[in-house]
Amino acid sequence: MAGGIGSGPGKSARTYAGFGVPLILPAWLVIGIFLVVPIGIMLVYSFLTKEFRGGVIWEFSLAAYDQFFFDRGLFGDDPPEIEWTYILIFWRSIWQAGLATLLSLLIGFPTAWFIATRPAATRTIWLFLITVPYWVNLLIRTISMKFLIRDNGPLNTWLLDAGIISDPIHVVNTWVAVQLGLFYSYLPFMVLPIYAAVERYNFALSEAAADLYASRFVTLTQVIIPVVKPGIIAGCILVFVPSLGSFLAPDLLGGAKNFMIGSLIDEQFKGAAGNWPFGAAAAMILLSMVLLVLIFYARSQAKGEAR
Amino acid sequence: MKPFLRTGASALALTLMATLAQAEGKLSIYHWFEYIPQELLDKFAAEYDVEVTMDTFDSNEALLASLKAGRLGDYDVAVPGDYMVEIMAGEGMLDTFSRDEMPNFDNILPEWVDVSFDPGRQSSIPYQWGSTSFSVNRDVYSGDIDTTDIIFNPPEELQGRINVLDTAGETLTLASLHLGIPQCSTDRDELKALNDLVQGAKQHWASFGSDVAKDVLVSGDAAAGMIWNGFGMKAREEGANIEYAYPEQGYIVWMDNVVLLKDAPNRENAIKFMNFLLEPENAAAVTNYARYTAGVAGVEPFLDAEVKSAPELNPPEGGNPVFVQPCSEEVQKVYDTIWTNLKK
Numbered sequence: 220m221a222g223g224i225g226s227g228p229g230k231s232a233r234t235y236a237g238f239g240v241p242l243i244l245p246a247w248l249v250i251g252i253f254l255v256v257p258i259g260i261m262l263v264y265s266f267l268t269k270e271f272r273g274g275v276i277w278e279f280s281l282a283a284y285d286q287f288f289f290d291r292g293l294f295g296d297d298p299p300e301i302e303w304t305y306i307l308i309f310w311r312s313i314w315q316a317g318l319a320t321l322l323s324l325l326i327g328f329p330t331a332w333f334i335a336t337r338p339a340a341t342r343t344i345w346l347f348l349i350t351v352p353y354w355v356n357l358l359i360r361t362i363s364m365k366f367l368i369r370d371n372g373p374l375n376t377w378l379l380d381a382g383i384i385s386d387p388i389h390v391v392n393t394w395v396a397v398q399l400g401l402f403y404s405y406l407p408f409m410v411l412p413i414y415a416a417v418e419r420y421n422f423a424l425s426e427a428a429a430d431l432y433a434s435r436f437v438t439l440t441q442v443i444i445p446v447v448k449p450g451i452i453a454g455c456i457l458v459f460v461p462s463l464g465s466f467l468a469p470d471l472l473g474g475a476k477n478f479m480i481g482s483l484i485d486e487q488f489k490g491a492a493g494n495w496p497f498g499a500a501a502a503m504i505l506l507s508m509v510l511l512v513l514i515f516y517a518r519s520q521a522k523g524e525a526r
Numbered sequence: 527m528k529p530f531l532r533t534g535a536s537a538l539a540l541t542l543m544a545t546l547a548q549a550e551g552k553l554s555i556y557h558w559f560e561y562i563p564q565e566l567l568d569k570f571a572a573e574y575d576v577e578v579t580m581d582t583f584d585s586n587e588a589l590l591a592s593l594k595a596g597r598l599g600d601y602d603v604a605v606p607g608d609y610m611v612e613i614m615a616g617e618g619m620l621d622t623f624s625r626d627e628m629p630n631f632d633n634i635l636p637e638w639v640d641v642s643f644d645p646g647r648q649s650s651i652p653y654q655w656g657s658t659s660f661s662v663n664r665d666v667y668s669g670d671i672d673t674t675d676i677i678f679n680p681p682e683e684l685q686g687r688i689n690v691l692d693t694a695g696e697t698l699t700l701a702s703l704h705l706g707i708p709q710c711s712t713d714r715d716e717l718k719a720l721n722d723l724v725q726g727a728k729q730h731w732a733s734f735g736s737d738v739a740k741d742v743l744v745s746g747d748a749a750a751g752m753i754w755n756g757f758g759m760k761a762r763e764e765g766a767n768i769e770y771a772y773p774e775q776g777y778i779v780w781m782d783n784v785v786l787l788k789d790a791p792n793r794e795n796a797i798k799f800m801n802f803l804l805e806p807e808n809a810a811a812v813t814n815y816a817r818y819t820a821g822v823a824g825v826e827p828f829l830d831a832e833v834k835s836a837p838e839l840n841p842p843e844g845g846n847p848v849f850v851q852p853c854s855e856e857v858q859k860v861y862d863t864i865w866t867n868l869k870k
Binding site: 271272273274293294295304305307308369370371391392470471474475476477478483486488489490491492493494 | 585587588590591594595613617689692693694695714717718721728731732733734735738745746747855858859860861862863864865866867869870
């Protein structure tokens with residue numbers, strides 16, 4: 220898809236040769252100062268000694284990573300065993316984020332398809348409608364969600380009145396509520412990239428498949444999905460990664476009963492623990508996981524383009 | 527809930543113009559959420575022709591973390607709780623003032639002058655004091671509530687409908703009171719018992735939350751909840767049929783204090799502001815808003831009638847109030863492990 224007509228290599232080389240450096244410099248500075256340097260600081264902090272009640276002492280230490288991987292009991296002097304606590308917390312975040320991604324895909328793909336197949340004039344309206352709720356602050360939307368699903372909230376009241384259920388469904392403060400929050404928060408991040416891919420889809424391909432007696436299912440799985448796959452993958456990453464580090468939904472909808480990665484890290488910096496190196500180490504481990512996902516994406520992209 | 531505050535903070539990063547013209551000086555406050563009426567800030571701004579800005583935090587630890595992360599020098603005054611004053615002084619984060627600088631210093635009630643966390647009030651003045659225990663919904667449970675069993679060994683009606691504060695310090699202190707063990711105990715059996723107690727009680731808890739502590743009681747999401755007394759009173763005034771408990775095992779008392787921060791960019795205005803808050807009328811305005819108790823003499827004529835008679839603000843004689851103590855590093859480490867285990 221890259222390099223359409225009119226953007227040959229010769230032209231772009233000529234355009235950027237003269238102005239490249241000064242034009243790109245602000246972007247590099249912003250990325251360098253506000254993205255790379257903070258990550259570098261966190262990386263360094265994760266290998267420093269913890270100072271009591273927050274802060275670091277400038278002495279090299281592996282204590283933070285040791286704490287992550289080894290369990291030394293309540294008083295820290297038992298023989299080390301594998302620490303399951305943080306693995307459990309990471310696993311909880313991963314499957315919640317994974318499920319949110321799957322649900323967003325199941326809802327987001329048909330939505331994107333629907334929008335992309337509308338006439339051009341109404342398409343804009345549908346896209347606009349998708350983004351409207353996201354002009355409202357995420358916090359407000361999460362709290363509204365809580366109002367909606369609480370035991371005596373409108374949803375339960377309506378279901379009770381309609382006689383569909385006899386007892387209120389208890390959702391608030393469970394993982395289901397967290398899941399709803401994640402899924403709802405990040406759904407447009409799934410819809411928009413898939414929409415972009417479907418919009419460019421050449422429907423003559425579907426007609427050709429039909430001419431060759433492909434069933435609708437085969438057309439979907441063998442023709443459409445392979446073509447719009449980059450959009451699907453981009454959507455999945457855009458939903459999965461922020462879900463993984465989210466702590467608004469777990470705190471407000473899940474009742475903060477169980478740490479997710481985000482709230483665990485938050486506790487290290489702002490809670491009584493005040494363990495900055497450990498918070499930094501957990502963030503580094505999270506970052507490594509996210510990078511693995513992105514590398515997987517980049518490789519599958521590269522393969523797609525080579526083909 | 528932390529992002530709650532962060533959003534609140536930016537929304538509240540209120541730039542108050544005293545007049546349309548440029549104000550004389552500035553004052554930068556670092557304060558708890560929902561703890562000072564806007565009118566009072568406006569009044570100070572107008573009276574002294576000062577531009578006031580305020581950021582908010584949601585726990586003593588968050589305040590400390592933010593100042594440690596380099597915000598010291600940005601703010602003039604902050605409002606830490608009792609034990610945090612001691613910690614911040616130990617970290618060298620506080621400036622001192624002399625009594626001559628503050629004409630209203632003598633308004634401080636005598637019992638709040640020579641306090642253990644800042645003997646003789648070198649760097650701080652009282653803001654408000656109150657207690658931490660819990661409130662119980664009387665429609666749900668009508669039995670005796672003056673026992674910490676309500677939280678740690680709850681009756682059937684309350685099981686699964688309890689909110690506890692999402693701060694290790696207060697929750698583990700209340701748990702220590704329940705067990706009758708000293709705070710910051712170094713005894714291993716006692717610490718194990720503390721760990722077992724909260725692990726066992728968690729199944730009865732619906733949620734952890736501090737800034738939502740009032741809302742869950744008002745909405746009925748929780749039928750009992752740990753809460754600060756003034757916040758509990760607000761919840762009752764917002765329609766929850768709840769009663770604030772004074773458990774026989776003990777309850778937590780605390781005092782929040784306005785401290786003069788080191789490297790305050792506007793030290794002079796900070797002193798003016800502290801002096802302003804020691805004016806009985808202004809201290810009473812905070813009490814009427816936040817529903818806690820001032821440490822200033824002469825506030826009575828300015829107080830709302832409800833405040834004077836509120837059960838939340840009038841603890842019974844002969845109770846067992848305790849201050850939270852800052853624990854040693856070893857004990858704090860065990861507390862952290864207990865807390866992480868609890869929420870894993």
